[in-house]
Amino acid sequence: xxxxxxxxxxxxxxxxxxxxxxxxxxxxxxxxxxxxxxxxxxxxxxxxxxxxxxxxxxxxxxxxxxxxxxxxxxxxxxxxxxxxxxxxxxxxxxxxxxxxxxxxxxxxxxxxxxxxxxxxxxxxxxxxxxxxxxxxxxxxxxxxxxxxxxxxxxxxxxxxxxxxxxxxxxxxxxxxxxxxxxxxxxxxxxxxxxxxxxxxxxxxxxxxxxxxxxxxxxxxxxxxxxxxxxxxxxxxxxxxxxxxxxxxxxxxxxxxxxxxxxxxxxxxxxxxxxxxxxxxxxxxxxxxxxxxxxxxxxxxx
Amino acid sequence: xxxxxxxxxxxxxxxxxxxxxxxxxxxxxxxxxxxxxxxxxxxxxxxxxxxxxxxxxxxxxxxxxxxxxxxxxxxxxxxxxxxxxxxxxxxxxxxxxxxxxxxxxxxxxxxxxxxxxxxxxxxxxxxxxxxxxxxxxxxxxxxxxxxxxxxxxxxxxxxxxxxxxxxxxxxxxxxxxxxxxxxxxxxxxxxxxxxxxxxxxxxxxxxxxxxxxxxxxxxxxxxxxxxxxxxxxxxxxxxxxxxxxxxxxxxxxxxxxxxxxxxxxxxxxxxxxxxxxxxxxxxxxxxxxxxxxxxxxxxxx
Numbered sequence: 001x002x003x004x005x006x007x008x009x010x011x012x013x014x015x016x017x018x019x020x021x022x023x024x025x026x027x028x029x030x031x032x033x034x035x036x037x038x039x040x041x042x043x044x045x046x047x048x049x050x051x052x053x054x055x056x057x058x059x060x061x062x063x064x065x066x067x068x069x070x071x072x073x074x075x076x077x078x079x080x081x082x083x084x085x086x087x088x089x090x091x092x093x094x095x096x097x098x099x100x101x102x103x104x105x106x107x108x109x110x111x112x113x114x115x116x117x118x119x120x121x122x123x124x125x126x127x128x129x130x131x132x133x134x135x136x137x138x139x140x141x142x143x144x145x146x147x148x149x150x151x152x153x154x155x156x157x158x159x160x161x162x163x164x165x166x167x168x169x170x171x172x173x174x175x176x177x178x179x180x181x182x183x184x185x186x187x188x189x190x191x192x193x194x195x196x197x198x199x200x201x202x203x204x205x206x207x208x209x210x211x212x213x214x215x216x217x218x219x220x221x222x223x224x225x226x227x228x229x230x231x232x233x234x235x236x237x238x239x240x241x242x243x244x245x246x247x248x249x250x251x252x253x254x255x256x257x258x259x260x261x262x263x264x265x266x267x268x269x270x271x272x273x274x275x276x277x278x279x280x281x282x283x284x285x286x287x288x289x290x291x292x293x294x295x296x297x298x299x300x301x
Numbered sequence: 302x303x304x305x306x307x308x309x310x311x312x313x314x315x316x317x318x319x320x321x322x323x324x325x326x327x328x329x330x331x332x333x334x335x336x337x338x339x340x341x342x343x344x345x346x347x348x349x350x351x352x353x354x355x356x357x358x359x360x361x362x363x364x365x366x367x368x369x370x371x372x373x374x375x376x377x378x379x380x381x382x383x384x385x386x387x388x389x390x391x392x393x394x395x396x397x398x399x400x401x402x403x404x405x406x407x408x409x410x411x412x413x414x415x416x417x418x419x420x421x422x423x424x425x426x427x428x429x430x431x432x433x434x435x436x437x438x439x440x441x442x443x444x445x446x447x448x449x450x451x452x453x454x455x456x457x458x459x460x461x462x463x464x465x466x467x468x469x470x471x472x473x474x475x476x477x478x479x480x481x482x483x484x485x486x487x488x489x490x491x492x493x494x495x496x497x498x499x500x501x502x503x504x505x506x507x508x509x510x511x512x513x514x515x516x517x518x519x520x521x522x523x524x525x526x527x528x529x530x531x532x533x534x535x536x537x538x539x540x541x542x543x544x545x546x547x548x549x550x551x552x553x554x555x556x557x558x559x560x561x562x563x564x565x566x567x568x569x570x571x572x573x574x575x576x577x578x579x580x581x582x583x584x585x586x587x588x589x590x591x592x593x594x595x596x597x598x599x600x601x602x
Contacts, residue, residue, distance in 0.1 A: 019457055027466060027483045032457040036465040040457075087420060092392075092412030111393030112468050115416065116461055119388060119423065123456040126427050130449035140441030148431035155424045156320055156333040156341075160417055164337040165328060167413050182328045 001287060002061065007054035011078060014071050015044060019124045032120075039109045039117035040124070043082050047100050052195050053078045058288045059199035059213060069139075070202050072132040073146055076125035077195045080154045083121035084163070084191075086114055093167065122154075146201040153194020162186020169253050180258045189221025208281065215278035220293055223271040227300050229254040230264050234300075265300070272297050302588055303362065308355035312379060315372050316345060320425045333421075340410040340418035341425070344383050348401050353496050354379045359589045360500035360514060370440075371503050373433040374447055377426035378496045381455045384422035385464070385492075387415055394468065423455075446502040454495020463487020470554050481559045490522025509582065516579035521594055524572040528601050530555040531565050535601075566601070573598050 019040060020032060027033055053074035060070040089096040089104040090111060097107050106114035126147070133143035152158055166183045168174070196213040203209075233256050255264040275293040279286035320333060320341060328334060354375035361371040390397040390405040391412060398408050407415035430451070434444035453459055467484045469475070497514040504510075534557050556565040576594040580587035 027480060029483055029486050030458055032462050033465045033469065033483075035469055036457055036462060083420075087416055090413075090416060092407075092416060106393075110472070112391075112472075113465065115388055115391060115393060116465050116468065118420070119384075120457045120461045120465075122420065122423060123452060123461060127449070127452045127456050130445060130452050133445050134449055137442040140445050141438040144431060144434050144441050144445060148428070148435055151424060151428045151431050155428050156337055156421045157331055160421045160424060161333050161337060164334045164414065164417050164421075167417065168334065168336055171411075179328060182330055182334075185330050 002058070004049065004051070004054050004288075004292065007057045008050035010057065010067075010071065011050045011053045011074055014075050015078065018072075018075060018128055019120075035109075035113065036116065036120055039105060039113050040120050042108060043086050043099075043105050043117065044079065044121070046082075046102055048078075048081075050078060052081055052191055055192065055217075055289075055292070056195040056199045059196050060203060062282055062285045062288065063200065063203040063205050063209060065199070065203035069132075069136075070199065072128050073150065073198055073202065074195075076129045077150060077191070077198075079121045079125040079128065080150070080159075081191060083118040083125070084154075084159060086118040086121070088163070090114060126151075142201055142204050146198040149194045149198040149201055153190040153197075158186055158190035158194065160186075162188070162190065166253070175253055175257065177258050180253045180255070183253060184222055184225045184255070185218070188225040189218050192221035192224070193217035212278050212281050216275050216289060216293075219271045219275035219278060220289075220296070223268055223275065223293065223296055226255045226264055226268050226271065227296055229256050230261070230268070230300050232256075233261065268297060268300060303359070305350065305352070305355050305589075305593065308358045309351035311358065311368075311372065312351045312354045312375055315376050316379065319373075319376060319429055320421075336410075336414065337417065337421055340406060340414050341421050343409060344387050344400075344406050344418065345380065345422070347383075347403055349379075349382075351379060353382055353492055356493065356518075356590075356593070357496040357500045360497050361504060363583055363586045363589065364501065364504040364506050364510060366500070366504035370433075370437075371500065373429050374451065374499055374503065375496075377430045378451060378492070378499075380422045380426040380429065381451070381460075382492060384419040384426070385455075385460060387419040387422070389464070391415060427452075443502055443505050447499040450495045450499040450502055454491040454498075459487055459491035459495065461487075463489070463491065467554070476554055476558065478559050481554050481556070484554060485523055485526045485556070486519070489526040490519050493522035493525070494518035513579050513582050517576050517590060517594075520572045520576035520579060521590075521597070524569055524576065524594065524597055527556045527565055527569050527572065528597055530557050531562070531569070531601050533557075534562065569598060569601060 019037060056074045056077055057067055057070060060067050085099060086105045088094050089099055090106055096104055098104065105117055109117065129143070129147045129150070133140065133147065154160065162183050162185065165179060166187055169176070169179050169183065193214050196217040197210060200210045200213050232254065255267060259267060272293060276290065279289055320338060357375045357378055358368055358371055361368050386400060387406045389395050390400055391407055397405055399405060406418055410418065427448070430444070430448045434441065434448065455461065463484050463486065466480060467488055470477070470480050470484065494515050497518040498511060501511045501514050533555065556568060560568060573594060577591065580590055
């Protein structure tokens with residue numbers, strides 16, 4: 001069985017090829033400006049565990065699908081995740097100067113270029129999937145279904161919807177548990193749920209597999225966010241370059257602000273059970289996902 | 302034969318249905334926040350001639366294709382065009398407070414929300430095309446090819462590439478004719494070339510039709526920008542709510558700054574001939590596109 005690290009290496013090798021690196025000063029029509037390539041790569045290569053694309057690939061393996069065929073879809077998921085971080089960090093949004101210990105994209109390239117680097121990554125994610133999808137016409141229908149899942153997860157009822165609600169609540173001082181649930185599902189869970197659904201589409205899996213992967217993605221994503229909220233308060237992330245307790249100070253809506261420390265710990269335990277229950281139908285083939293959610297919970301111990 | 306106005310009405314009717322209008326205060330999981338819907342619609346419904354989607358639909362009619370089937374692709378093109386205007390107007394980009402005589406998106410909704418409205422429109426454009434494409438599996442291959450054309454036109458070697466070069470040249474004071482050609486092809490012409498190519502893909506047209514439409518789109522797009530640059534200097538657009546000679550003052554790279562008034566007029570005449578030549582193979586069926594380019598040229602007389 002491949003580990004998270006194995007999948008991350010596979011994703012990193014492919015990401016190094018797309019989008020193309022352009023020599024400085026070049027502006028042939030039909031090529032990408034080198035400045036755009038450089039600013040997109042700056043954030044794409046800033047590290048990160050490649051969790052979302054790795055989970056997509058692991059799901060394809062679990063369903064006995066074609067991992068090579070799924071690779072460009074996995075890379076697209078990481079490109080979308082990266083664009084969302086670039087735009088999230090902008091002035092007018094979270095206005096952060098540091099991400100993973102490095103200056104954020106707009107600090108290095110300027111606000112205008114950072115907006116365009118984000119736009120470029122989102123569009124390039126679709127270009128990457130579509131370029132791959134046009135290679136094998138006999139698989140067109142499942143490719144379309146997979147791209148659509150990823151678009152929904154990233155979209156106005158998914159990740160972007162969650163970001164809008166987050167920004168709106170922060171600006172308006174709204175502290176409502178329904179809003180919190182909307183934000184955490186949209187902003188965090190959707191980019192686990194829908195890439196896993198895309199994996200199922202690529203494997204032409206049935207409705208039961210699709211539902212089980214959706215349920216796991218939802219529980220895992222909400223748990224991921226809840227443990228993040230917990231660690232933000234308990235300060236255990238200080239060594240990961242994150243500003244200690246930033247969210248707690250800013251009045252941002254978090255699990256801890258909504259449910260308290262004890263309530264958040266109970267939430268984590270409940271979501272952990274839900275994630276494991278969703279994996280039952282996969283038996284031993286679900287080992288990667290079982291270990292993944294166990295390791296996420298153990299972060300808070 | 303339908304007119305530009307007929308097509309624009311068809312597009313506007315469909316755009317009124319997507320993306321959905323959400324009642325204020327609603328935040329059910331799986332629905333779009335009303336604030337996102339409102340900010341996207343604010344710019345989508347700000348007027349405009351719906352030139353790009355109308356040309357896509359007219360090309361489908363010219364090739365005896367299925368106009369109804371192409372409608373969501375046309376709407377997606379307008380959504381992408383609209384997102385590019387929202388982001389272009391942002392502080393850090395052109396920093397414009399007015400567009401078509403109305404306050405720009407970020408003036409009304411704030412910078413953060415305007416960034417997300419743009420992101421939302423780009424993603425929703427793909428969602429719209431993909432939702433439609435998943436309805437008829439037997440057409441999957443041509444839908445994929447059409448979506449890919451639109452993604453390329455909007456993408457890092459197309460529109461976004463042009464925007465990056467434009468921003469870079471303005472900031473660095475670069476005034477180079479090769480850069481100008483790159484910018485005008487990428488920023489303006491690509492969103493004519495590739496939607497027309499998408500129309501050809503939807504009709505499963507051959508390479509010769511594809512090339513003729515690309516050539517027309519390129520000539521028309523460059524001509525559209527050149528006449529805009531001319532009008533910006535001669536001030537004939539003052540009554541259209543545009544700041545008189547803004548580009549001329551800002552030191553922005555334009556056809557007039559690069560080639561002079563006379564050179565730009567000659568460029569318009571040359572592009573006019575090229576556009577008409579590209580239409581020859583379509584005979585009388587090319588009347589819509591012939592009249593369109595004629596009317597564009599006559600703006601400058």
